[in-house]
Amino acid sequence: MRLVLLGPPGAGKGTQAARLCAGRTLAHLSTGDMLRRAVAAKSALGRKVQSVMARGDLVSDATVIALIAERVEAADCRPGFVLDGFPRTPAQAEALEGLLKEKDMALDAVLELRVEETALLARMKTRLQESAAARADDTEDALAIRLKVYRRETAPVSDFYAARGLLHALDGMQPIDAVTAAIDATLTALKG
Numbered sequence: 001m002r003l004v005l006l007g008p009p010g011a012g013k014g015t016q017a018a019r020l021c022a023g024r025t026l027a028h029l030s031t032g033d034m035l036r037r038a039v040a041a042k043s044a045l046g047r048k049v050q051s052v053m054a055r056g057d058l059v060s061d062a063t064v065i066a067l068i069a070e071r072v073e074a075a076d077c078r079p080g081f082v083l084d085g086f087p088r089t090p091a092q093a094e095a096l097e098g099l100l101k102e103k104d105m106a107l108d109a110v111l112e113l114r115v116e117e118t119a120l121l122a123r124m125k126t127r128l129q130e131s132a133a134a135r136a137d138d139t140e141d142a143l144a145i146r147l148k149v150y151r152r153e154t155a156p157v158s159d160f161y162a163a164r165g166l167l168h169a170l171d172g173m174q175p176i177d178a179v180t181a182a183i184d185a186t187l188t189a190l191k192g
Contacts, residue, residue, distance in 0.1 A: 013085065014033075061091055065092065090156050114171060
């Protein structure tokens with residue numbers, strides 16, 4: 001199964017992607033994590049994207065698409081994968097569609113976690129207090145920029161996938177276990 005998780009920053013995509021992959025033969029592909037690892041390793045890619053990410057802006061399409069194109073070829077992705085944090089723009093969604101078609105692959109579903117923006121700020125503050133989970137871009141200013149970028153550039157991705165009949169909107173305001181149960185019910189219905 002090949003899935004995309006959509007939702008604003010702080011919606012719980014990473015948490016739900018990890019739960020989706022646990023006990024299943026699905027690879028968790030978090031572009032944000034891959035990019036943050038590159039920054040931490042001070043690789044050429046990391047140096048290239050560090051200031052962009054620190055501002056809360058999006059990394060270029062070409063960079064992220066090249067990263068994904070290489071990653072989906074890995075052995076752990078053959079049974080399936082969950083894309084978390086990609087695509088972030090309609091152009092990336094189109095590029096992903098073309099990339100998967102070239103590789104004789106297709107998405108099975110796109111799951112969108114819908115969360116109110118006031119709840120996102122509260123979640124980010126909690127993450128800051130739990131320092132082990134905090135990220136360098138978890139500041140109120142960076143979150144405000146990330147939400148603005150999300151509304152402008154990423155929210156339209158939902159329409160892209162809705163037009164293809166792949167979008168399944170889920171209430172991300174529920175407790176974590178309830179969101180997981182809703183995702184599982186959606187995937188069970190798709191298989192049936």
